[in-house]
Amino acid sequence: MERVRFCKHCRHLLKEGFLYCPYCGQEWKDDSTMEEIVDKGFEPLEHREINSTLNTLEQLSNKLDIIDSELELFLSHSV
Ligand SMILES: [Zn+2]
Numbered sequence: 681m682e683r684v685r686f687c688k689h690c691r692h693l694l695k696e697g698f699l700y701c702p703y704c705g706q707e708w709k710d711d712s713t714m715e716e717i718v719d720k721g722f723e724p725l726e727h728r729e730i731n732s733t734l735n736t737l738e739q740l741s742n743k744l745d746i747i748d749s750e751l752e753l754f755l756s757h758s759v
Pocket residue numbers: 687688689690691692701702703704705706
């Protein structure tokens with residue numbers, strides 16, 4: 681089985697033996713561990729999760745606004 685690795689800079693798949701990345705031209709340096717690359721690879725996913733959490737919070741806040749105005753309406757009718 682052929683060993684593969686990923687470019688540190690553009691994260692393209694590189695075949696073993698490449699000294700330079702053919703995609704971004706950066707020199708391959710063997711000083712990054714697989715763990716490091718995987719960590720970096722998950723970064724965008726975390727951002728997406730944060731964004732969806734923010735969206736959910738915004739939706740909840742909108743619902744609270746609606747409830748708030750409905751409550752106000754209710755109270756003004758009951759007085
Ligand atoms: Zn590259």
